[in-house]
Amino acid sequence: MDFSLSEEQQILADSIERWLAADYDFEARRSFSVRPAGFAEENWQRLAEFGLLGLNVPATHGGLEGSAADIFIVMRAFGRALVLEPYLSTAVVGASLIGSAGTLDQKQSILPGIVTGSRRIALAALEPGARFDFHDVRTTARRRGEGYVIDGKKAVVLHGDSADTLIVSARTSGASTDENGLSLFLIDSAAAGVGVRGFPSIDGQRSAEIGLTSVEVAREAVVGELDAGFAVLESAVERGLAALCAEALGAMEALMDLTAEYLRTRKQFGQPIGRFQALQHRVADVLIAIEQARSVALLAAAKVDDPDPREQRKAIAAAKAMSGRCGRYVGQQAVQLHGGMGMSDELAVGHYFKRLNCIDLTWGDAAHHLERYSDLMC
Amino acid sequence: MDLRESTQDREFREQVRVFVEGALPGDIRGRVLDFKRLEREDYVRWQRILYEQGWGAPGWPSDHGGTGWNALQRVVFEEECFRAGAPRQMPFGLSMLGPVLIAFGSPAQRQRFLPGILTMDEWWCQGYSEPGAGSDLAALSTRAQRQADTYVINGQKMWTSFAHWADWIFCLVRTRSEGKPQDGISFLLVDMRTPGVSVKPIRTLDQGSDICQVFFDDVVVPAKNLVGQENQGWAIAKYLLGHERTNMAGVGMCKRLLSRLEHFARSERKRGKPLMEDIRFRDRLAKLEIDLLSHEWSLLRLTSLERSGNAIGPEASILKIRGSEIQQELAALLMECAGPYAIPYVAQALEPGYTGETAGGDHLNALAAQYFDLRKVSIYGGTSEVQKNIIAKSHLGF
Numbered sequence: 001m002d003f004s005l006s007e008e009q010q011i012l013a014d015s016i017e018r019w020l021a022a023d024y025d026f027e028a029r030r031s032f033s034v035r036p037a038g039f040a041e042e043n044w045q046r047l048a049e050f051g052l053l054g055l056n057v058p059a060t061h062g063g064l065e066g067s068a069a070d071i072f073i074v075m076r077a078f079g080r081a082l083v084l085e086p087y088l089s090t091a092v093v094g095a096s097l098i099g100s101a102g103t104l105d106q107k108q109s110i111l112p113g114i115v116t117g118s119r120r121i122a123l124a125a126l127e128p129g130a131r132f133d134f135h136d137v138r139t140t141a142r143r144r145g146e147g148y149v150i151d152g153k154k155a156v157v158l159h160g161d162s163a164d165t166l167i168v169s170a171r172t173s174g175a176s177t178d179e180n181g182l183s184l185f186l187i188d189s190a191a192a193g194v195g196v197r198g199f200p201s202i203d204g205q206r207s208a209e210i211g212l213t214s215v216e217v218a219r220e221a222v223v224g225e226l227d228a229g230f231a232v233l234e235s236a237v238e239r240g241l242a243a244l245c246a247e248a249l250g251a252m253e254a255l256m257d258l259t260a261e262y263l264r265t266r267k268q269f270g271q272p273i274g275r276f277q278a279l280q281h282r283v284a285d286v287l288i289a290i291e292q293a294r295s296v297a298l299l300a301a302a303k304v305d306d307p308d309p310r311e312q313r314k315a316i317a318a319a320k321a322m323s324g325r326c327g328r329y330v331g332q333q334a335v336q337l338h339g340g341m342g343m344s345d346e347l348a349v350g351h352y353f354k355r356l357n358c359i360d361l362t363w364g365d366a367a368h369h370l371e372r373y374s375d376l377m378c
Numbered sequence: 379m380d381l382r383e384s385t386q387d388r389e390f391r392e393q394v395r396v397f398v399e400g401a402l403p404g405d406i407r408g409r410v411l412d413f414k415r416l417e418r419e420d421y422v423r424w425q426r427i428l429y430e431q432g433w434g435a436p437g438w439p440s441d442h443g444g445t446g447w448n449a450l451q452r453v454v455f456e457e458e459c460f461r462a463g464a465p466r467q468m469p470f471g472l473s474m475l476g477p478v479l480i481a482f483g484s485p486a487q488r489q490r491f492l493p494g495i496l497t498m499d500e501w502w503c504q505g506y507s508e509p510g511a512g513s514d515l516a517a518l519s520t521r522a523q524r525q526a527d528t529y530v531i532n533g534q535k536m537w538t539s540f541a542h543w544a545d546w547i548f549c550l551v552r553t554r555s556e557g558k559p560q561d562g563i564s565f566l567l568v569d570m571r572t573p574g575v576s577v578k579p580i581r582t583l584d585q586g587s588d589i590c591q592v593f594f595d596d597v598v599v600p601a602k603n604l605v606g607q608e609n610q611g612w613a614i615a616k617y618l619l620g621h622e623r624t625n626m627a628g629v630g631m632c633k634r635l636l637s638r639l640e641h642f643a644r645s646e647r648k649r650g651k652p653l654m655e656d657i658r659f660r661d662r663l664a665k666l667e668i669d670l671l672s673h674e675w676s677l678l679r680l681t682s683l684e685r686s687g688n689a690i691g692p693e694a695s696i697l698k699i700r701g702s703e704i705q706q707e708l709a710a711l712l713m714e715c716a717g718p719y720a721i722p723y724v725a726q727a728l729e730p731g732y733t734g735e736t737a738g739g740d741h742l743n744a745l746a747a748q749y750f751d752l753r754k755v756s757i758y759g760g761t762s763e764v765q766k767n768i769i770a771k772s773h774l775g776f
Contacts, residue, residue: 001387001450002380003682009379069379260774272776280770284699287769291696295675296668302381318668374664378654 003298013073019046020081026348032084037162038206039084047085048117056095061111072246072301079250082355084205086159090114092243094121097167097236101224106186110165122163124154124210125233132364134169134233135179139212141170150185150215158362160208161198164189168212172227184229185221203358204351237363238316242300245323248359249297252290252330255352259334279337286333293326314376321369324360331356390451394458401427407463411638413744415586415728416465418543424465425498434496435472442480442488443496449681460630468540471495471502473625475548478618482606505535505549505592513764516559516612520594522551522566527601529566531594541577541590544570550611563611567603584747585725626694626759627677628701632670635708639663642715653715666707673700692772695765702756713749720746
């Protein structure tokens with residue numbers, strides 16, 4: 001095992017950091033966030049130029065075919081800068097789902113577009129009332145002629161209003177909470193019957209509520225085996241979860257840097273407040289939490305490709321549970337250590353805090369993944 | 379960054395596992411896994427077995443009789459020993475004095491003392507804390523007065539683990555009262571059989587007495603037993619603290635506790651079903667397993683950094699704190715497995731050869747004692763609060 005960056009990885013990390021330092025400071029981010037899409041198209045094109053959008057795409061389809069460790073490096077850097085662009089949905093989850101389960105036609109028609117930045121994907125899988133259960137699906141896909149007709153609702157689809165392609169889970173058989181009987185469909189977000197209502201998220205990103213009313217799709221829109229979409233979906237989401245753990249780590253590290261600087265410079269009672277032991281111990285607790293978050297982000301990156309599915313699921317559940325818990329804790333403490341200033345929208349602190357909470361709430365919070373882990377112990 | 383276990387690492391683990399499982403005497407293993415007390419001879423017997431295998435000193439360089447293993451190999455070795463139910467290798471000679479003699483000792487001292495540490499022919503203990511010097515170690519007042527080619531020691535050491543079994547003690551003593559307290563401390567080796575040395579065991583919460591008070595009453599020690607220079611003791615103490623700090627992580631012990639906990643969660647029942655099937659209990663166990671998993675990966679990462687030549691700083695304090703907390707939480711849950719049978723306690727049942735009765739059965743008798751005893755881990759070797767001072771100050775630069 002080797003935790004230090006290889007030469008190529010160091011170059012990757014440096015080039016991302018340089019770009020973010022130059023073009024993505026906190027004020028720039030604020031201006032990107034209020035654009036209609038919730039991010040900046042020019043940044044998306046930069047990501048394409050760097051090749052980063054193809055990091056999860058096989059070389060045969062024009063991608064860089066990177067490792068989970070590479071994704072870790074990218075997402076950690078994005079977490080540090082609170083990057084808004086829908087990298088997770090398109091380049092991590094979308095690319096890996098289609099790359100692993102798509103037909104040759106699907107790969108050829110979609111993956112090159114991901115790499116060049118011309119196609120964006122959103123995962124429309126969770127539903128109102130289903131909380132974090134990907135198997136709790138009421139959306140139906142009924143056979144009509146050679147194709148399917150899809151009806152249902154999808155909830156909190158991350159960046160759903162800026163994606164042109166949706167990956168939709170729908171029931172082709174089974175009861176509403178069965179894992180079997182789910183199928184995945186590729187749906188054009190401009191197709192007739194697809195209603196997309198976008199909303200701002202509390203962390204400055206965007207999500208959408210999506211209605212599907214008699215949406216007609218061809219047989220070729222099915223990704224993977226019919227009725228066996230759950231495993232494909234779960235495996236792509238696991239990649240997303242590992243990536244989120246890395247993003248959370250980056251956000252926590254940056255937040256701690258801001259907080260340490262504040263404790264060194266803010267004076268009360270005639271001295272920097274960081275000299276007070278009560279605050280020092282809070283800082284130590286935060287650093288301990290970040291160390292846990294760092295370990296599990298690495299654990300997730302290491303195990304996301306584990307051939308033993310039980311081992312893989314346990315590791316990812318453990319990582320997301322721990323990362324979520326630590327992220328919230330670190331955010332709360334950072335606000336507290338900033339005193340009144342921590343409550344101000346003007347500072348970046350609160351924005352990191354909000355993003356960390358949203359990461360926790362994405363695709364299963366700490367309680368959800370603890371439950372998953374606990375069930376896997378039996 | 380390559381996050382896969384290498385073939386070499388896997389083979390090494392396998393090699394250690396096969397040897398340890400085969401060589402560990404069954405009676406020792408049984409007592410260790412049942413949280414019973416070991417006798418002095420048990421520790422010596424196991425150390426001898428490792429010594430014969432060439433693994434007596436995992437942390438020493440090979441030209442001093444060590445294995446020359448890298449940091450990761452040492453972690454794997456320790457974990458495998460704990461896993462199998464081996465007694466821990468006593469750290470006082472192997473991890474503390476040995477490295478100090480290798481770094482600061484004279485050739486004569488190394489030649490005289492290192493072999494006895496390796497074979498455990500000589501049992502060492504550590505004379506650091508005093509009644510008035512705990513976290514503030516530099517406040518120590520045990521005096522060593524130079525007289526011709528001897529030192530004469532007067533004073534008292536406290537919380538000295540296994541002093542009642544020790545042949546030798548290495549001590550921090552005050553050799554100068556003027557100036558900064560840190561600048562008047564020396565590092566001395568004392569034969570426990572020297573006239574004037576007396577030992578009084580301290581009874582602890584579990585009714586054990588592994589820790590002692592050690593009294594020095596005009597104890598005469600040859601000056602050749604001084605390690606390093608006179609008044610250089612603080613630098614040596616700091617070196618010792620910095621040496622192999624990752625071994626404070628306690629991952630081996632955590633894993634052993636977890637494995638015992640899983641055992642009891644299956645054997646003990648609630649409302650007719652194993653505790654493991656009680657979701658409320660299992661969720662707590664799950665949280666601890668996750669805590670331990672992340673702690674283990676911290677150790678792996680830091681060990682790997684150490685191996686590639688990076689100095690480990692305050693991260694070692696993080697390992698110490700987390701290792702302590704996890705051990706203590708595991709022990710608490712372990713005690714809860716016994717339910718009301720954590721109340722009755724027959725301390726003698728932990729001793730070898732006990733044939734009498736216990737209330738809830740022998741297997742449950744030791745669980746509460748283990749919980750109470752492990753409260754020590756967040757106190758010894760620098761309390762969690764002192765560790766937090768170190769972490770915060772190093773990060774904030776104060």
